[in-house]
Amino acid sequence: MGLPTLLERRLVIVTGKGGVGKSTVTAALALLAARAGKRVLVCEVNAQERIAPLLGAPPSGYATRQARPGVHTVNVTPAEAMREYGLQVLHFRTIYEAVFENRVVRRFLRMIPSLPELVMLGKILNEVRAEEHERPRWDLVLVDAPATGHAVQLLRVPSALVGTVPAGPLRRDAEWMEELLVDPDRTAVALVTLPEEMPVNEAIELDGQVRGELGMLRGALFVNAMPDTRFSPEEAVRLAPLAAAAPPLGPAARAGRLYAIHAEQASRHLARARAALDLPTCVLPLLAVPEWGLSAVEAIAAAIAAAPPGSAP
Ligand SMILES: Nc1ncnc2c1ncn2[C@@H]1O[C@H](COP(=O)(O)OP(=O)(O)OP(=O)(O)O)[C@@H](O)[C@H]1O
Numbered sequence: 040m041g042l043p044t045l046l047e048r049r050l051v052i053v054t055g056k057g058g059v060g061k062s063t064v065t066a067a068l069a070l071l072a073a074r075a076g077k078r079v080l081v082c083e084v085n086a087q088e089r090i091a092p093l094l095g096a097p098p099s100g101y102a103t104r105q106a107r108p109g110v111h112t113v114n115v116t117p118a119e120a121m122r123e124y125g126l127q128v129l130h131f132r133t134i135y136e137a138v139f140e141n142r143v144v145r146r147f148l149r150m151i152p153s154l155p156e157l158v159m160l161g162k163i164l165n166e167v168r169a170e171e172h173e174r175p176r177w178d179l180v181l182v183d184a185p186a187t188g189h190a191v192q193l194l195r196v197p198s199a200l201v202g203t204v205p206a207g208p209l210r211r212d213a214e215w216m217e218e219l220l221v222d223p224d225r226t227a228v229a230l231v232t233l234p235e236e237m238p239v240n241e242a243i244e245l246d247g248q249v250r251g252e253l254g255m256l257r258g259a260l261f262v263n264a265m266p267d268t269r270f271s272p273e274e275a276v277r278l279a280p281l282a283a284a285a286p287p288l289g290p291a292a293r294a295g296r297l298y299a300i301h302a303e304q305a306s307r308h309l310a311r312a313r314a315a316l317d318l319p320t321c322v323l324p325l326l327a328v329p330e331w332g333l334s335a336v337e338a339i340a341a342a343i344a345a346a347p348p349g350s351a352p
Pocket residue numbers: 056057058059060061062063064089186263264265323324325326327331
């Protein structure tokens with residue numbers, strides 16, 4: 040039997056270059072998983088909250104809130120995660136307050152550069168292993184991860200700590216966290232890109248880091264905002280001489296030509312991404328919608344459902 044499909048895993052981390060559609064793809068995956076009967080938690084990482092609004096719900100902040108049936112959201116921040124971690128490890132609020140809210144200790148904690156990442160990741164991974172009534176609290180935890188470099192920085196913290204800190208509670212935490220991240224049965228990374236020069240370059244580089252340095256499984260590639268093919272190559276050629284015609288034909292022909300060139304370039308970048316990444320790929324349409332919200336996310340979810348990663352192109 041092969042590996043479980045993307046949404047059958049317990050933890051899916053969605054990342055890619057800034058602005059390529061990570062939050063949109065995450066929200067769409069959450070809708071699809073919930074529709075399949077899963078209890079889903081979507082975590083944002085210290086973000087300007089996007090997921091709940093994209094699902095048509097008010098922002099959840101650090102509290103875990105239901106955004107839609109089957110989908111909860113939470114925005115994980117370092118301060119709140121630190122507080123939760125402190126309370127969990129030290130158990131007693133008074134001790135927490137004496138230790139963590141002591142000015143000297145706080146200055147010391149700020150000197151450990153990866154501590155915010157550790158506690159935020161710890162909060163997220165704890166949700167993956169949390170149980171309620173003797174079953175997992177969530178069937179699927181989706182992470183709307185930060186863009187490329189910051190995502191790698193976040194995901195690298197456990198392995199970096201395993202290699203540097205002495206045996207003890209911090210090292211034990213780092214160990215189980217790393218174990219979960221590199222387990223291909225439970226965890227996968229989904230890469231998102233646009234069919235454009237720089238986002239594809241960045242996705243290729245990121246893919247190398249996920250495979251190499253992080254040793255994590257890449258489960259899928261989403262190529263977002265793909266323009267459809269409106270003109271055959273012959274038609275595109277015939278648009279050129281029309282560009283000089285009087286309005287409205289001339290401007291319409293120029294707009295058509297621009298679109299045809301964009302679509303042609305996009306298909307080259309898509310082909311380049313497919314060839315370089317060799318991943319189950321899902322191509323999502325460029326949508327013409329004035330307001331980016333739930334209906335756009337629903338349309339993207341429908342496109343994923345119609346041709347999920349790995350189905351024939
Ligand atoms: N398929 C699409 N068609 C048209 N526009 C899109 C598409 N996907 C995303 N967009 C546009 O791109 C914007 C950014 O999308 P989104 O917030 O999902 O990206 P992101 O990668 O999460 O960005 P950030 O790096 O800022 O978190 C959306 O608000 C929308 O305007």
